[in-house]
Amino acid sequence: MNFVYFKAEYPTYEGSHSVSLVLKELTLRRDGEIIADFGDLKITSLPFYLFTTAATGFRKIEYAMKAPPMRRISYSCGYLPSGKYIVNTPAGEIQLAFNALTGLWQGQQQGAKPIDNRNFIELGYALIRPARGSGGKRSLWRR
Secondary structure (H helix, E strand, C coil): CEEEEEEEECCCCCCCEEEEEEEEEEEEEECCEEEEEEEEEEEEEECEEEEEEECCCCCCEEEEEECCCCCCCEEEEEECCCEEEEEEECCEEEEEEEECCCCEEEECCCCCCCEEHHHHHHCCCEEEEECCCCCCCCEEEEC
């Protein structure tokens, strides 16, 4: 299992920005096959992150949607890159590091045992956003 993402942002601005944007029929695809169907989404602030899981694969992830033309908003999608992420757990939010080469998550505390993507889901964890950047919850998690 791989984690994939969809991101909408103003590429040259830092911080959060209010918007009123509706994406219709958002789907993520790999080799023309739909791997995630999110339907219609209303976005109220940027940057916006959407995470989901997909069967293991290595071909390019692409998105398809209908959206009104919005100047300067860029969209991207792909496999979750290595880095630090804010994660919602049953005990609250924590920061975990993800290694895309090994597919393992590592906690910040010393001696923390790495977990794989399946354990991540089984533990009831959910991705919120990358750790770098501004605060606030602007993402959705879909299984």
